Amino acid sequence: MLTGHNSASVWDFKAATEITKDRNGIDQVVLRNPQGASARVSLHGAQVTSWRNEQGQELLFTSSKTTFKPPKAARGGIPICFPQFGNCGSLELHGFVRNRMWVIDDNPPPLPANDSDRNTSVDLLLKSSGGDMKSWPHSFEFRLRVSLGTDGDLSLVSRVRNVNGKPFSFSFAYHTYLLVSDISEIRIEGLETLDYLDNLSQKRRITEQGDAITFESEVDRVYLSSPNVIAVLDHERKRTFLIRKEGLPDVAVWNPWVKKSKAMADFGVNEYKHMVCVDGAVIEKPVNLKPGKEWTGRLHLSFVPSSFCSERLGL
Template sequence: MGHSAAVWDYRAATEITKDWNGADKIVLRSPRGASARVSLHGGQVTSWRNDQGEELLFTSSKAIFKPPKAVRGGIPICFPQFGNCRSLEQHGFARNKIWTIDENPPPLSPNDSHAKSFIDLLLKPSEEDLKCWPHSFEFRLRVSLAADGSLALISRIRNVNGKPFSFSFAYHTYLSVSDISEVRIEGLETLDYLDNLCQKERFTEQGDAITFESEVDRVYLSTPNVVAVLDHERKRTYVIRKDGLPDVVVWNPWEKKSKSMVDFGDDEYKQMLCVDGAVIEKPVTLKPGEEWTGRVELSVVASTLCSEQFDVQRGMVF
């Protein structure tokens, strides 16, 4: 806590411990006291705390911490599909696999590592994976925590197969909120979306910010690279910046569906909201040797007035 960013040892701020199942867990820390935890089970970010130690990601009190079940909360990685539209398991297999630490990853931009604590993870398909999805790939994931406490995830997926393959993808981000009725999303106004509650029928969002009073399960299309989630009660705004992820999933199960999920509390829908950077409507197709990159950065800014507006173009509250 007493270190300045100039002398902070970012490598020493990355610690490897064990999670609830004995799999390696990586703890990232910032000089101001923020932290993030990443499990090798699913390559999943399971915790992101601000400088005051407040948890910013939601995890259900009924989450099942036992493979092959994915943990209900944090940021599961959905690959090679989002949803349940093929013979694969729901949201694909990446979130249920044990990843490895990538000791020698191909270089990223210096901006992706400078003044950040980070970890690089790697997933390759097993023989079992190839039976249900016969495509060879290398999935590299970097999770980093900046000095200001912002959290970034960078996914690089390379086709090492002899033929093209296609996939969909999402960072299934469970944000912790005070009360879903006090939350709004800005940046998705007037956009088209696919409504999963209406057989993926296409609708157009109205001109107002999105608020919540019932179950929502939508995929917004051709979205801007900055979206904001404003929590009025906590006077906090989540700023989501993304690249390579044209779609945004917005999901809250509300009361009825919450009661039907064994790994979710009956009233927990009030304390969470999923807002995911994603590629769903038009899946990515990679030719042999090609690589796709998709990144998301999550940050939090104070919002002092409920009437504030968010400038999506500038990524600022004013």
């Protein structure tokens, strides 16, 4: 369903939704609000590839070396990780849905009333295919709604339905690449005192000791049983990203730093300085979904001036 779309390009209160093609000829949906904010969503992987504020400033990191060309997901934006996060078994890294072509869902089931009608949104759909069932033998329907609010906030709502005859389990993440001024100056608040799994130490469980997360080297962690509001403070740009989530108990935090980023073909030189991944996720305890049941995971991204203190952010 496309809301706020007007073929004559006349702006209405809900703003505009447009279907265009990227440089490789793949369909993408462009969402805009009346104040000038925008978001782009590729039908390849249902991946948000851009989120811009009212001034046209990009808020998501995308590597200059990425190709946006199937069958590989773009390096940046917000790829969807399902039915696994990480690399295990016979499945592709972070699962396969980020590498599949989705379709626009013209008749999605309704969402609860708290999903505002004053948003410009697109609904996308992916159903399990015969090829995928060879490596992950479960039938599912995955619906994703991407919404851009009148305030410029970005929301993603994922709904996974089990249309299988038996239960299945999965892990999940919104692999969110935030664009930052300098990773060495970034603070993440809201995860202090939590336990995390350190992927650089064979997933050893460690308790966070700092009053905030800062970066001096590679970080690859999964924070467990986290609060539903996380703040990423960018002092140089004088703004704070607020990450609100529902149904996503864990938070993955990642920056590859110098050595690992140099080994990645789709990562530009020194681009690690300008990104951090902070992912709302379900990792430690996978979702066990019974036949006919549906799981929902919500992510809401906004930004405020960095002069806001943690208490006012509700952390």
